[in-house]
Amino acid sequence: xxxxxxxxxxxxxxxxxxxxxxxxxxxxxxxxxxxxxxxxxxxxxxxxxxxxxxxxxxxxxxxxxxxxxxxxxxxxxxxxxxxxxxxxxxxxxxxxxxxxxxxxxxxxxxxxxxxxxxxxxxxxxxxxxxxxxxxxxxxxxxxxxxxxxxxxxxxxxxxxxxxxxxxxxxxxxxxxxxxxxxxxx
Amino acid sequence: xxxxxxxxxxxxxxxxxxxxxxxxxxxxxxxxxxxxxxxxxxxxxxxxxxxxxxxxxxxxxxxxxxxxxxxxxxxxxxxxxxxxxxxxxxxxxxxxxxxxxxxxxxxxxxxxxxxxxxxxxxxxxxxxxxxxxxxxxxxxxxxxxxxxxxxxx
Numbered sequence: 001x002x003x004x005x006x007x008x009x010x011x012x013x014x015x016x017x018x019x020x021x022x023x024x025x026x027x028x029x030x031x032x033x034x035x036x037x038x039x040x041x042x043x044x045x046x047x048x049x050x051x052x053x054x055x056x057x058x059x060x061x062x063x064x065x066x067x068x069x070x071x072x073x074x075x076x077x078x079x080x081x082x083x084x085x086x087x088x089x090x091x092x093x094x095x096x097x098x099x100x101x102x103x104x105x106x107x108x109x110x111x112x113x114x115x116x117x118x119x120x121x122x123x124x125x126x127x128x129x130x131x132x133x134x135x136x137x138x139x140x141x142x143x144x145x146x147x148x149x150x151x152x153x154x155x156x157x158x159x160x161x162x163x164x165x166x167x168x169x170x171x172x173x174x175x176x177x178x179x180x181x182x183x184x185x
Numbered sequence: 186x187x188x189x190x191x192x193x194x195x196x197x198x199x200x201x202x203x204x205x206x207x208x209x210x211x212x213x214x215x216x217x218x219x220x221x222x223x224x225x226x227x228x229x230x231x232x233x234x235x236x237x238x239x240x241x242x243x244x245x246x247x248x249x250x251x252x253x254x255x256x257x258x259x260x261x262x263x264x265x266x267x268x269x270x271x272x273x274x275x276x277x278x279x280x281x282x283x284x285x286x287x288x289x290x291x292x293x294x295x296x297x298x299x300x301x302x303x304x305x306x307x308x309x310x311x312x313x314x315x316x317x318x319x320x321x322x323x324x325x326x327x328x329x330x331x332x333x334x335x336x337x338x
Contacts, residue, residue: 017222024218032210033199042211047315047335049214050293053221054316054333058231078195084335109192120204123197142201145208171194178197 024053027070030115031077036145038081048081055080071108074115114183122183127174133158134170141167220293226320229328232256249275254319254331261331263319267338272312278305278321289320314338 031052035045055076056069114123127138133156140152153160202208232254254261258280266273274290281304288299290309293316299307314337321329 017219020222021219024215028215028218029210030199030203032214033203033208034195036208037195037198037202046211046214046217047337049210050217050221050316051333051335053218054224054293054318057221057225058318058330058333060225074196075192078192109196110189111193111196114193115196115199115203117200117203120200120202123201124204127201138201142198143205143207145202171197172190174197175190175193 023069023073027073031073034074034077034115035081038078039085040081041146044084045081048077048084051080051084052077068108071112074112075108078109119183123178126177126181126183129177130170130173133166134173137163137166137170138174217293224291224293224318226328226330229320229330230256230326232259232261232321232329232331234332235260250336252331252334256329259321259323259329261319261321261329263331263334265317265334265336267314267336268310270314270338271310272314272317272336273308273310274312274317274319275308276306276319277301278307281305282321283324286321286323289322291318291320292316 028049031049032045035048036042038048040048052073056073113119127135127142130138136156137152140147140155144151149163150160153163156163158166233256235253235255249264249266252263252265254263260279262277262279264275266275272292276288276290278286278288278301282301286301288301288307290297290299290307290312292312294313297309297312299309301307316333316335318333319331323329
């Protein structure tokens with residue numbers, strides 16, 4: 001669980017400035033990381049995060065499970081990022097859901113709890129187990145959020161056209177490694 | 186790659202960056218989040234997009250973008266334009282409003298109030314680009330608010 005309100009009997013529509021600031025302190029950096037990891041530049045990522053907060057404000061009267069707020073915020077940020085990214089001309093492998101239409105109907109992604117620095121630290125140890133070029137490529141993308149494919153290609157001395165497919169293969173290897181040897185959240 | 190895999194990949198990358206402090210958020214992010222809370226309008230009715238081909242997060246590029254929102258019998262048409270870096274809103278509420286009705290054009294940083302004309306038209310200029318929502322206050326019922334819409338040049 002990522003967040004607990006002090007008294008679970010308090011309905012969300014009574015959240016005050018203090019409770020809200022706790023939510024912000026707990027999730028703002030994580031939501032930023034999600035928006036950036038979804039491929040947005042800094043300005044669009046800031047909009048995606050604020051958009052998620054605004055969606056929560058307009059939906060809060062209808063969300064009755066305080067324990068689900070963290071997952072809801074992460075998922076909303078990711079989907080808002082996909083939507084804004086598509087408007088900005090980026091291409092994504094799947095169509096974003098219609099968050100704009102029905103934010104309260106959103107089903108949180110099942111894996112949002114891994115968006116956590118402690119999990120990330122352990123995750124780095126898994127990355128170090130990967131063979132090359134995956135180890136270097138995933139490090140480059142993780143440590144250089146604004147890196148373009150041409151820069152990564154130059155750094156790794158591979159054709160630009162092979163960066164995308166290699167990244168997909170490396171991410172799949174990491175997911176396989178995690179499936180075989182899961183980390184504790 | 187499945188949608189779940191895409192989501193997982195995003196969250197894994199986010200976790201790695203959080204651990205590495207590779208991409209700290211801008212200072213204004215928390216202030217923006219706090220500003221969002223002040224946008225609450227308890228008891229309001231949310232008007233949802235009625236014209237799906239036009240209603241979406243918009244990049245205006247100087248050309249007006251039309252958006253229609255509806256809640257029950259109430260319709261709000263919102264036209265957005267970016268002019269010289271500022272957001273302009275022209276809109277219409279229908280059915281025509283009663284004399285006590287008013288409209289708030291809201292952004293997280295600036296809200297402007299207008300009394301619509303007898304046929305429901307209103308206009309606002311000089312707003313900051315970004316997220317915007319229109320709240321329609323009427324004596325006959327709870328306020329009607331549009332979904333938040335992002336407008337950038």
